[in-house]
Amino acid sequence: MPGPAKRGRYHHGDLAAALVDAAIEVIGERGVRDFSMAEASRRLGVAVSAPYAHFADRDDLLAAVAVRGYQQFYAAVVPQVEAGLAPADRLAAMARRYVRFAARNRPLFEVLYQAGLDKAGHPEIEAAEQPIDDAFMTCVNAISGGSGPTAEELAWALEATAHGYAMLLLDSGKQRSDEDVERTAEAAGRAARALIKSRRLLSDPADLQQPGAPRAG
């Protein structure tokens, strides 16, 4: 098990990376909102001023955590060796992995979607996020031909659905069992299939709805 020791005295190693680790640990225990530079420093046994040699401020460190988060997210969600699968199968698998990643990496997911980071102020974050969207788009492009929704519309629908399942799963605060996670992941996968199958309904038009049906709301 390589990498610097996570605990106890720590001096003159790769502090920047160690801080990211420590941050994830702290966030896991207290949530992003209660994360602090000081606490992370303490856990590493370094002075509270040490982190400022590597990160401009608290948000800068959190941004680094977010970048790592998106990298792991990408690695966890995107199919690597599944070129053989049909696009719909790959997308369903991606939806399942999306939910599993959120559940199994709650601290990272929290940083990505609840830290309220100013992504505009930290372009690195958006850059790290991009590949995930791209992966969905690539997969969707292998499906959506001719009429029906644009690739963007379908990809967006699939991401939104996976995201929604993930968020609602995490929301209840309660620790969820592995069975809960798996059940939710499977549900997200099936929802992805359903959306793909009925994707024609995703494209704009009022004329696909019951003619004469009032557009209430």
Place this chain on the structure above:
Amino acid sequence: MPGPAKRGRYHHGDLAAALVDAAIEVIGERGVRDFSMAEASRRLGVAVSAPYAHFADRDDLLAAVAVRGYQQFYAAVVPQVEAGLAPADRLAAMARRYVRFAARNRPLFEVLYQAGLDKAGHPEIEAAEQPIDDAFMTCVNAISGGSGPTAEELAWALEATAHGYAMLLLDSGKQRSDEDVERTAEAAGRAARALIKSRRLLSDPADLQQPGAPRAG
């Protein structure tokens, strides 16, 4: 325009309610994370200790905000006079309103889903949330008969999807235009229709998937 004055000196009115208003205002400007009792007090021109006559602590005030949030959410999302509409139409309308509410009441939505409130510790919150789930269930029950997914499964899928669209819309941090909001709301509504139409795919079984397709992921 009834209700206590939101600004300036304020004495001996309904402080509890005024604090909730002030909290929403503060959250709108600085986000939940940076909300503080002290700031809310300042805006009302009362002593920083005054709130503690009405709320045990910060989280207790936020819980009150959450309760109001769910009440308004319910009122905004649930169909009132649309008994005439087909269930699928009502559910699509609910999905649209779900997204619109999130976009137009960002501060409240933030408290509901990003404040990290301990719902277990504040049963009032869950109680206020319940009617929304119930409304989805009621509507779904008018649809899902016989084979196919349980009402729970379908309701969950619809809520997750609406939720996902809403969260991703808000996520980018950037202010979204009314057109963005409306486009997203419509997309969520169409996704709801698509899920309803293909709801048979939402029920468990591996045997609805391509026979022989490996269940990767």
Place this chain on the structure above:
DNA sequence: GTCTATACCCGGATAGAC
């Protein structure tokens, strides 16, 4: 129910030595 005053703690961030 609200005020004044205060005690307390903690986090952010900097200066300057090593």
Place this chain on the structure above:
DNA sequence: GTCTATCCGGGTATAGAC
């Protein structure tokens, strides 16, 4: 790159008077 020391500001929460 890290440490020691320190300043500063801010929020939470309580005590006791009115």
